[in-house]
Structures are given as C-alpha cells and as structure tokens.
Amino acid sequence: MKKFRVWLHTGYAGQLIEDEIEISDDATPEDIEEQCKDVAFQTVDWGYEEVKG
DSSP, X not given: OEEEEEEEXXXXXXXXXXXXXXXOTTOXXXXXXXXXXXXXHTTSOOOOOOOOO
C-alpha cells in the first residue's frame, strides 16, 4: 500500500482540510486521482441547480 495526503483548500483563511489515505501499490495514476477526489468531495457540501428566468 502507498500512502497519499489529500488536501482541499477552499480559498478562505483557515479552511485547509487534509487527510491521509492508503491506496494499493498497483493503483494507476487515474485510480489514485479518483480516490483522492472521493476523499476531498466527502468533506464539502456542494451541488447545483438550474436558474430560470
């Protein structure tokens, strides 16, 4: 297993979020990016909505 540090910076002072995760040694760069994104998106509330008019 490899260990990776994942971070998310919101642009606001004091809002840096960090975590460390373990990913299998044979993971591809695409697998690593996807797993790190999953961790980052689990820490924020986000969404979208259509604006009409």
